[in-house]
Amino acid sequence: MSTPTPEKSRRQGLLKEAWFDRDLSWLEFNRRVLSEALDDRTPLLERLKFLGIFTSNLDEFFMKRVGAMRTRAYASGNAASIEQFHAHMLRLRKALFPMLLEQAACFARLRPLLAEQGVRLAEWQELSDSQREEASRYFDAHVSPALTPLSLDPSHPFPFMSNLSTSWGFMLYDPVTADRVHVRVKVPPTIPQWLPLHSDVADGERCFVALQDLVRHNAHKMFPGVTIEAATLFRVSRNADIAIEEDSDNSIREMIEEQVRQRRFQPVVRLEFGGSLLSDVRDGLMSHFELRDSDVYELPGPLDYTTLSAIASLPMPALRDPPWSPMPPLGLDDDTDLFALIRAGDVLVHHPYESFDASVERFIRDAANDPNTTTIKMTVYRLGDDTPFVRSLITAAENGKQVACLVELKARFDEERNLHWANELQKAGDHVIYGMRGLKTHTKLALVVRREADGLRSYAHIGTGNYHVKTARMYTDFGLFTCDPVITRDVVNLFHHLTGYSRAPTFEKLLVAPINMRERLIELIGREADNARAGRPARIVAKMNQVEDLPVCEALSEASQAGVQIDLIVRGFCCLRPGVPGWSENVRVRSIIGRFLEHGRVFCFANGQADLLDGDFYIGSADWMDRNLSRRVEAVAPVENRYLRERVWEVLQVQLADQRNAWQMQPDGSYVRIAADKDAPEVARDGTHVTLMKRSRARLRR
Secondary structure, rough: OOOOOHHHHHHHHHHHEEEOOOOHHHHHHHHHHHHHHOOOOOOHHHHHHHHHHHHHHHHHHHHHHHHHHHHHHHHHOOOOHHHHHHHHHHHHHHHHHHHHHHHHHHHHHHHHHHOOEEEEOOHHHHOHHHHHHHHHHHHHHHHHHHHHEEEEEOOOOOOOOOOOOOEEEEEOOOOOOOOOEEEEEEEEEEEEEEEEEEEEEEEEEEEEEHOOOOOOOOHHHOOOOEEEEEEEEEEEEOOOOOOOOEEEEEEOHHHHHHHHHHOOOOOOOEEEEOOOOHHHHHHHHHHHHHHOOOHHEEEOOOHHHHHHHHHOOOOOOOHOOOOOOOOOOOOOOOOHHHHHHHOOEEEEEEEEOOHHHHHHHHHHHHHHHHHOOEEEEEOOOOOOOOOOHHHHHHHHHHHOOEEEEEEEOOOOHHHHHHHHHHHHHHHOOOOOEOOOOOEOOEEEEEEEEEEEEEEEEEEEEEEEEOOOOOOOOOOEEEEEEOOHHHHHHHHHHHHHHHHOOOOOOOOOOEEEOOHHHHHHHHHHHHHHHHHHHHOOOEEEEEEEOOEEOOHHHHHHHHHHHOOOOEEEOOOOOEEEEOOOOOOOOEEEEEEEOOOOEOEEEEEOOOOOOOOOOHOOOEEOOEEEOHHHHHHHHEEEOOOOOOOHHHHHHHHHHHHHHHOOEEOOOOOOOOOEEEEOOOOOHHHHHHHHHHHHHHHHHHHHHH
């Protein structure tokens, strides 16, 4: 037997001693999201919102993560791999099921609290006679025509069931033939899922009934002459992970179009049942979709809490978070020359505390209308609907500028939207590139080239978040504007690599995946370990969405063993367990969950300096995951201006002091909410989001 190499032994030891399963860690993240709905300090309508976010997150987890694992297991043709997959799903189910029960119990508790505030989410039996009549008239006029009952008996083709569709399964009894027939009726997703009622509703109050209840209690109208003996509600989730044969002769565009078409018919990965259960319907669906017990969830309460977004958005300020309008970035008044401001020094913006519209959107808009601008280039991962960026890029082309836009068609669930906007850009004469074969282009970059008195000058925006106007109001992200000639030369070279062809581009300041980012990160972490061993100051503070890359985690573990103090602020899952003796005793992991979604990526290294601000600061698009560092195009840029580093460090200090929105990861992989100390300073008691909103207002006043 061969002796394991030191590297292999170290890796195996880390995986055994200080590693936490990625999927269980992700479920722990979603538990923290659910806790926002359980927290009495959260306003009532916001608690409904978090119930919906918990479901939305879970839907995506099953469609993407579980779908991918299932595809790999079954594609292997190996019985052991398939059984291993199902054993893993049983472990996940054991961890998840109590959360689903807690979600249902939370909704049951919220209903009477909402009723006290004048918002009734009524069960059918709670409605008055006149309210039932009103709802039934609505059913006849607006719902019944949209319904299509489909038999589930062997004499009929099995009906297609779309992804995330909620349906009723009815057992019908025919008194003439004494036959019992199963019928499926899909709850139409195009109709509002909560019907407002006006009969017997007092002034200042609101009453709603769920569309699924309306369908259930009016279903007898669809089946004259027969009796509904029983009914069960069920919901279907399909795999959204489709392998793309990128070595085919088809273009990326053609492959993505085919992928979108195929997705509708991908295998079912989860079945959910609510209320009373019809075992025949359950068994029939499990058999048809080739599912096991670990794939089936029988639940109380609603199945799809995402429908509560309509209620959570009611215009009732007393039941919602105080409104927030992003502040204009300092120095960026309407009449400010944005390019002159950047020439005077790098500019850092922090969304949504500072306006995305007045900074990033304006950067592209001003360039499109600027007579001195010759070229605009952008990468696009998720754009959203009615995006101003497309309008600006079209204007730029109409104004005779060269425009190149790399639209990533492989951005899952945004493929069709991105295809649409790519078409619009092409129609205007913009150069559109559809990503790179084998890689997703996830980096957030924009480049503007201007003709100035001393020649061409390049301006760049390097961001941590998408060029998406709506999410910029909900996600916290950093953006760096610079005309530093070294950084912008790197950005130019990266665009040349993305739009043209090159084998081995080099970069002086940018960390670019999959070219040099993992190598450079491991070097930076290793440098801290060397400094600690030499008795020099050593510290790492990093903020991101997920931590999972094994080589990076090995480097962090070695740095911890060397004495480096490491603080990781990780919103989502983290596979490196902190505080494990001999492996990660100097690593601390916390997660910030609250009003805004923490999305920015920041990496700080002391580099032997007693004051961290004299060390190295980076921001960019990449998490420390294998997919980001190996299979995506990512870019991370240094923040070199000391004042801007102070602003970044201010945010990190607030998050490290947070006792309102923060959770601490334990050595076993679980998380504990950090308890607020009544004697703690205001910043700790207010938490990250309230503190940074306050400081943004104060900064603008100053």
